[in-house]
Amino acid sequence: MDSTDMKRFAAALGLDCVGVAPADLPRPPYAEDPPCPLAAGTGDERYEPRRLLPSCRSVVVVLVPYYTAQAEPGNLSLYCRSADYHVVVRSYLEQIAAYLQRQYPGSEQRCVVDTSPLSDRWLAYQAGLGFFGDNRCLINDTYGSYVFIGSVLTSLPFAPDQPLQQECSHCGACQSACPGQCFSGGAYDYSRCKSYITQKKGSFTLPEIQCMEKTPLIFGCDVCQESCPHNAGVKATPLPEFYRNRLSQLCPSDIESLSNKQFQQAFGDRAFAWRGKKVLLRNLEYAANPAAASAENRNDGKDDV
Secondary structure, eight states, rough: OHHHHHHHHHHHHTOEEEEEESSSSSOSOOOOOSOTTTOOOOOGGGGGGGGGGGOOOOEEEEEEEEOOOOOOOSOOOOSSSSSHHHHHHHHHHHHHHHHHHSSTOOOOOEEEESSSSOOOOHHHHHTTTTTEOOSEEETTTBBBOOOEEEEEEEOOOOOOOOOOOOOOOOHHHHHHHOTTTTTTTTTOOOOOOOOHHHHHHHHHOOHHHHTTTTOOOOOOOOOHHHOOGGGOOOOOOOOOOGGGSOOOOOOOHTTTTHHHHHEEEEHHSSSTTGGGGHHHHHHHHHHHOEEEEEHHHHHHHHHHH
């Protein structure tokens, strides 16, 4: 079944990077287990869409770009400066699913965003939407690695797209720049990634404190993406949701006096809110001075990307 009309519909929504992955996913040639500690799935469930939709015959994979090219000094990672991406991505997926339902009555669809057990980056790779960087990010030719990945599992037998015959330049920039030195043990170690460290619960170890102190970000980490030459000159997102109501920085005074309920009322529509204010206050204690880091970035002639 041809997917051209479906892709045209997605493009009309502003989504110009859409591909189709097979329901019978091949296993990756690399050992992905253990995956990122924040991943929902392990083992075979990461590659078997029919566990979520038994009638699944193909997977529509959508890249949702979020880079805005706005130089905003701050201490929040770019991905969580606008509305919660889970909500934004799901709203687009549901529009695609509704389109398929209208066009093909009786078909079945299920939308999945981030928190499903499926390996979203492997789905995107199989759908021909990008290749893997040494930092484990999916890299797209148009939007670089500044993309969210969502999928619509469908009972429709769309012909799958083909993976790209392309790979990372392996320049070593991300390895050198990584504040947690994720590559130092030979294999990539997700537990040393600053993005993971900012989201884990509990106290920090000394190496984690040292990692936190290297950059001002208190939630997430953009360093390996900033250093990647594949991200140089990437196209900004055309999606309006990522330009509205942006929040680049949090201070202790913004949250320390709030009850948990008040915190959720104020920030519940942000991707960082799920961990609660206690984790953010802990991170604020250890992160570097944002103003000083921003001045250093300006002196280097770099955008806040």
